[in-house]
Amino acid sequence: MATTMAKALNAALADAMADDDRVVVFGEDVGQLGGVFRITDGLQARFGDRRCFDTPLAEAGIVGFAVGLAMSGLRPVVEMQFDAFAYPAFEQIASHVAKLRNRTRGALSVPIVIRVPFAGGIGGVEHHCDSSEAYYAHTPGLKVVTPATVADAYSLLREAIADPDPVVFMEPKKLYFSSADADLPARTEPFGRAVVRRPGRDATLVAYGPAVPVALEAAEAARAEGWDLEVVDVRTIVPFDDETVTASVRRTGRCVVIQEAQGFAGVGAEIAARVQERCFHALHAPVLRVSGLDIPYPAPMLEHTHLPGVDRVLDTVARLQWDDQPDARWLPATQGSAA
Amino acid sequence: MTTTPRPVRRASPRTRRPATPPDPARPLLPATEPVRLLDETGTPLPAHTDYPEPPADVLRELYRRMVVGRRFDVQATALTKQGRLAVYPSSRGQEACQVGAMLAVRDTDWVFPTYRESMALVSRGLDPVEVLTLLRGDWHCGYDPAARRTAPQCTPLATQCVHAAGLAYGEAHQGRDTVALAFIGDGATSEGDFHEGINFAAVFKAPVVYFVQNNRYAISVPLSRQTAAPSLAYKGVGYGVPSEQVDGNDPVAVLAVLTRAVAHARAGNGPFLVEAHTYRMEPHTNADDATRYRDGAEVDAWRDRDPVSRLETYLRARGELDDAAVAAVADEAEAYAAALRERMNAQPTVDPLSLFDHVYAEPTPQLVEQREQVRAELAAEQEGDA
Numbered sequence: 001m002a003t004t005m006a007k008a009l010n011a012a013l014a015d016a017m018a019d020d021d022r023v024v025v026f027g028e029d030v031g032q033l034g035g036v037f038r039i040t041d042g043l044q045a046r047f048g049d050r051r052c053f054d055t056p057l058a059e060a061g062i063v064g065f066a067v068g069l070a071m072s073g074l075r076p077v078v079e080m081q082f083d084a085f086a087y088p089a090f091e092q093i094a095s096h097v098a099k100l101r102n103r104t105r106g107a108l109s110v111p112i113v114i115r116v117p118f119a120g121g122i123g124g125v126e127h128h129c130d131s132s133e134a135y136y137a138h139t140p141g142l143k144v145v146t147p148a149t150v151a152d153a154y155s156l157l158r159e160a161i162a163d164p165d166p167v168v169f170m171e172p173k174k175l176y177f178s179s180a181d182a183d184l185p186a187r188t189e190p191f192g193r194a195v196v197r198r199p200g201r202d203a204t205l206v207a208y209g210p211a212v213p214v215a216l217e218a219a220e221a222a223r224a225e226g227w228d229l230e231v232v233d234v235r236t237i238v239p240f241d242d243e244t245v246t247a248s249v250r251r252t253g254r255c256v257v258i259q260e261a262q263g264f265a266g267v268g269a270e271i272a273a274r275v276q277e278r279c280f281h282a283l284h285a286p287v288l289r290v291s292g293l294d295i296p297y298p299a300p301m302l303e304h305t306h307l308p309g310v311d312r313v314l315d316t317v318a319r320l321q322w323d324d325q326p327d328a329r330w331l332p333a334t335q336g337s338a339a
Numbered sequence: 340m341t342t343t344p345r346p347v348r349r350a351s352p353r354t355r356r357p358a359t360p361p362d363p364a365r366p367l368l369p370a371t372e373p374v375r376l377l378d379e380t381g382t383p384l385p386a387h388t389d390y391p392e393p394p395a396d397v398l399r400e401l402y403r404r405m406v407v408g409r410r411f412d413v414q415a416t417a418l419t420k421q422g423r424l425a426v427y428p429s430s431r432g433q434e435a436c437q438v439g440a441m442l443a444v445r446d447t448d449w450v451f452p453t454y455r456e457s458m459a460l461v462s463r464g465l466d467p468v469e470v471l472t473l474l475r476g477d478w479h480c481g482y483d484p485a486a487r488r489t490a491p492q493c494t495p496l497a498t499q500c501v502h503a504a505g506l507a508y509g510e511a512h513q514g515r516d517t518v519a520l521a522f523i524g525d526g527a528t529s530e531g532d533f534h535e536g537i538n539f540a541a542v543f544k545a546p547v548v549y550f551v552q553n554n555r556y557a558i559s560v561p562l563s564r565q566t567a568a569p570s571l572a573y574k575g576v577g578y579g580v581p582s583e584q585v586d587g588n589d590p591v592a593v594l595a596v597l598t599r600a601v602a603h604a605r606a607g608n609g610p611f612l613v614e615a616h617t618y619r620m621e622p623h624t625n626a627d628d629a630t631r632y633r634d635g636a637e638v639d640a641w642r643d644r645d646p647v648s649r650l651e652t653y654l655r656a657r658g659e660l661d662d663a664a665v666a667a668v669a670d671e672a673e674a675y676a677a678a679l680r681e682r683m684n685a686q687p688t689v690d691p692l693s694l695f696d697h698v699y700a701e702p703t704p705q706l707v708e709q710r711e712q713v714r715a716e717l718a719a720e721q722e723g724d725a
């Protein structure tokens with residue numbers, strides 16, 4: 001039956017709350033309103049305002065409160081209303097959520113899920129479209145998960161809530177209302193497993209979250225150019241599945257990593273480095289990256305220039321040295337002018 | 340023809356005005372002067388209607404733990420000089436607060452300490468070596484927080500205020516009558532998490548006692564740079580939280596006020612804010628030079644308000660303490676310090692491979708790889724040594 005990612009996330013929360021009394025859902029506007037994206041719609045009516053409730057408008061407070069609730073034995077699932085609004089909570093996340101298990105040699109664990117609607121492509125004004133996944137992925141102790149399909153939205157969120165460790169659950173806003181056939185409750189591959197969404201022989205596109213549909217569309221368009229591209233959906237940035245990504249690139253010999261976030265020091269850089277380290281002798285071309293620009297997220301009328309789209313992906317695929325010649329743009333100037 | 344204007348009928352000044360509604364802020368405000376039950380010499384003041392004096396046996400126990408706690412603190416500072424501790428933030432001078440707070444809560448209550456609460460934690464009965472693990476540097480938190488219902492000593496400022504709110508609410512949510520006591524210093528009340536924590540606790544009626552030890556300095560910065568409020572206890576009213584201020588060097592008053600605050604929280608009335616006016620006799624840590632920001636006369640003035648001798652004077656005058664009892668407590672404190680010295684002389688063993696054990700419940704494949712890398716590095720080192 002066709003359902004949206006938003007509805008799948010809502011069903012995952014409802015089913016988790018029904019299965020486990022310890023699960024509590026809270027944040028800003030998540031109660032009666034059901035969240036600004038309606039992900040918590042109906043939860044307060046069904047489970048009562050002790051299980052799903054609004055809080056003061058304070059993100060550090062929300063996450064710190066979740067730490068205390070988790071210490072008391074509950075399983076908090078908190079919503080950060082938008083990516084950039086989660087920044088006040090960063091100290092709580094980096095210094096406590098991520099570290100408590102380690103600081104206490106396992107005596108305390110804080111199995112919290114921090115849901116973050118993230119990334120752009122929805123025409124949002126500033127501070128509503130940040131791709132903040134690298135901040136979390138760079139913080140040991142956190143798991144960082146981002147679904148790209150409806151079935152994964154359900155399954156990964158259920159797994160996040162059941163996980164003994166804190167999970168930052170990054171929900172691509174532009175996919176909330178994407179729809180697909182999915183029989184819920186769906187169970188897909190577990191944390192730590194990337195998935196080949198489209199098999200191909202000529203090159204591997206590695207993508208996660210909002211970049212996955214872009215990669216699939218690009219792979220489809222690439223057929224006209226004679227390229228048969230494989231698409232790997234990372235799904236869980238932490239823990240990262242080197243095995244699946246490496247196996248794919250060893251098969252195809254070429255790799256492009258795609259992320260919506262600004263590129264510098266991003267998750268794509270980490271993936272590209274890991275692929276290069278592990279697949280050097282199988283590579284026919286350098287590992288390339290496609291990303292957003294290294295700029296603050298632009299105003300809505302300019303966001304299409306920033307966002308990596310099919311054309312940017314195909315232009316990059318074209319630079320994968322199909323003629324076995326070096327990429328002219330990286331050659332030293334003298335050599336380049338002599339050529 | 341002239342007409343005499345008719346006099347305008349005015350309301351008689353004696354007409355009753357509508358009664359002024361009671362000021363809702365008033366019951367939340369602290370006393371205008373810090374609560375005191377003993378004066379600075381240890382002489383009892385007239386009984387306080389709101390804060391009855393704790394029973395004599397509790398006060399004797401308070402004295403015993405304060406003496407032992409001070410001896411522990413002095414020993415810990417000495418251990419830094421011998422290189423056994425990386426650093427130690429002393430709370431000497433704050434014994435009434437450190438120990439009084441621990442006598443006000445039950446073993447089943449949760450405590451949220453900062454890095455300055457080592458004395459409080461040993462007073463709670465935690466193993467001093469486990470308490471000092473953080474400062475010795477062999478791990479971060481040396482005790483089991485879940486078993487001891489004591490959060491790890493918090494170094495980031497004020498973040499524990501929100502944890503206490505969540506813990507207290509979560510316990511109440513599950514039908515338990517646990518109270519959370521969160522320590523905080525004067526400087527940290529400027530942090531956003533102090534505000535967010537007390538606000539969350541108030542909104543959710545979480546049973547938390549926020550206990551501010553105002554020792555007048557945040558490292559070097561005086562209280563006047565933290566707040567323009569009349570005193571820190573006045574911060575409660577803005578959150579709808581009842582508050583009190585107490586002479587933090589009067590052990591009897593500290594215990595009396597905190598006992599009432601804890602009872603208030605446990606009875607389901609929500610959080611309570613207590614500010615204790617006290618003084619840290621030592622520098623911020625052994626690495627700090629307090630002479631750069633405060634003068635000796637100020638320190639001397641606070642020495643005269645010493646909480647331990649104040650309580651001793653009072654208990655002796657009441658006949659609750661004699662020379663033999665004082666000597667016995669002093670002997671106990673010496674034995675405690677000697678045992679601590681002895682145990683801290685042993686070099687702790689650390690296992691580099693344990694660095695990977697508790698990052699996650701199960702290590703990620705990447706951590707498994709790094710553990711193997713470290714294992715190989717260690718093996719190579721050992722071979723090099725051999």
